[in-house]
Amino acid sequence: MLGFELISFDAGRSELALTVREELTNSRNMAHGGVSMTLLDVAMAHAARSPNQADQPDSHGVVTIEMKTTFMRPAVGRLLCRGHLVHRTASMAFCEGSIFDDAGAIVAQASGTFKYVRALPPGGKRHLPLDASE
Incomplete structure (x- = not known):
């Protein structure tokens, strides 16, 4: 959909790339802020759950709790x-x-807080309970 390319994903770090296409731009012909924020969110989430962290199994996912973004250019x-x-x-x-x-x-910078959650079963999405207390 957005066309993110995962370059690296290891030891608390991640790198992703994106070539901005016309359909991802705003009226000023630059990436829409939501596209940039999604790229940052995905990169930080990958860093949070990256392999080779001795105390965090690879089988966990993360959900975003909060995120602050600053756009610079x-x-x-x-x-x-x-x-x-x-x-x-x-x-x-x-x-x-x-x-x-x-x-x-530098184009934009963000900080984010993520909650570790159990990984989904093989095959993908499942319906979460409404209270989502987990």
Whole structure:
């Protein structure tokens, strides 16, 4: 759909790339803010659940609890997004992410808090209970 490319995903770090296409742009011909925020969210979530963390099995997922984003310049062309895990507890992960343009200039930056959840069973989505207390 959006066309994110997963470049790396290991040891509390992740890198994703996106080439901004016309259908992802706003009226100013730059990536819509929601596209940039989604790229940051996905990069930070991957960093939070990345492999090779001795105390966090690969079989867990994460859900976003909160996220703050700062936009610094237009997001155009090929974008590189880096996420990293800053700190984690048994149930939460605190991450940061940055988007860079082709010239290496920072485009946007975010911080996010994620909750660890059990992985879904093989085959994909399942309906969650309405109270979602897990």
